[in-house]
Amino acid sequence: MAILNISDVSPMQRNANASYTPRDFSLPNSSWSSETMRLYSYYNSQCEVDNDTGEKRGGPWRRLPSYDRFHMSENGESTWTDVSKVEPGSATLIGGVYLNKYIQANAREFTRSIKTAGAAFEYVVFINKEEQRSVCIFQAGYLLEGAPGIVHGGAISTMIDTATGIHATHVYGPVMTVNLNMNYYSPIALGSTVLIESSLDKSTGRKHFISCKVTSSDGSTLHTEATALFLSVNVNVHHPSRM
Ligand SMILES: CC(C)(COP(=O)(O)OP(=O)(O)OC[C@H]1O[C@@H](n2cnc3c(N)ncnc32)[C@H](O)[C@@H]1OP(=O)(O)O)[C@@H](O)C(=O)NCCC(=O)NCCS
Incomplete structure (x- = not known):
């Protein structure tokens, strides 16, 4: 299994079956x-x-x-999203707030963006x-x-x-x-x-x-x-x- 640096891959690639070193x-x-x-x-x-x-x-x-930072669902699965497959208007509850999946997939910590x-x-x-x-x-x-x-x-x-x-x-x-x-x-x-x-x-x-x-x-x-x-x-x- 390839070890990737998270900063070198797109959110879509992160969804692939690979582990990485953040x-x-x-x-x-x-x-x-x-x-x-x-x-x-x-x-x-x-x-x-x-x-x-x-x-x-x-x-x-x-x-x-x-x-x-990357988001994980409660069962531990990554919630990084393949943005090409996002249904219009689809959203997930993250930290008590409904986030559009496109927003989730592109979210970055402000000071490290x-x-x-x-x-x-x-x-x-x-x-x-x-x-x-x-x-x-x-x-x-x-x-x-x-x-x-x-x-x-x-x-x-x-x-x-x-x-x-x-x-x-x-x-x-x-x-x-x-x-x-x-x-x-x-x-x-x-x-x-x-x-x-x-x-x-x-x-x-x-x-x-x-x-x-x-x-x-x-x-x-x-x-x-x-x-x-x-x-x-x-x-x-x-x-x-x-x-
Ligand atoms: C944090 C948050 C979820 C707390 O809501 P809550 O759980 O309903 O908490 P409460 O409003 O009951 O406040 C709890 C206590 O903190 C106090 N408190 C809340 N906000 C305060 C403030 N701005 N200044 C001083 N005291 C404050 C309340 O008076 C209360 O005190 P008490 O227990 O002695 O009565 C809510 O205030 C919030 O979402 N705020 C926005 C935070 C934010 O976006 N920050 C920037 C990004 S991190």
Whole structure:
């Protein structure tokens, strides 16, 4: 059985009888700057690793892989659709919402939807379980421009929502963002690398409060601060990309 990289095949091909290795977007690529690589290497060197005897060794951090998302039905079958065979108006219930099969077949996670390396959102998230905090290394590509030369505020809030959401999901399971508050203090230069650090403030029942700050890579400039509220939700769809 052929092993395919999911990013190299069309949704139609994914429906074929083949297995594939999903692409991990959080690994370095040629677009990563020396500063992005320096930060990546720093956190990666403090990650827990299995040694030869199966023991866990190393630091408190863990890198979260970021796989391409594909939808699975409850019985575990892929719901990727051959779009040429989609009946007009046909739809499937996904996560409580009826989605047209054409939409399903072409759906992409927003922050990973632009394929050109370095063009938009380049990021990797590390979780520190002991301290209940996470850090996201984010390199802002040239397609994220707002005012000339600086990163669009919506792109920054997208990354805050993403980084805090990954953190909340990792700790509490499936969640949805219900509130996001942002204060922008200092612009982020296009192409630069920043740190998005989030910490768990409190959790009561289904409600999880997270605060977050975006700083320059050396921590000297505070760009943005945010608070987020996530609500735990029941999902009836298995998402292998959500760890
Ligand atoms: C998440 C969602 C399914 C929750 O709906 P629900 O299960 O009916 O939850 P409820 O409305 O009963 O809210 C549960 C609790 O959270 C609180 N809450 C909900 N939204 C809130 C908000 N925006 N701010 C503060 N508290 C909020 C409610 O007051 C309630 O508190 P209580 O239990 O103390 O009374 C629904 O709000 C939703 O779909 N929102 C859209 C989320 C979204 O699209 N996010 C972006 C993509 S992730």
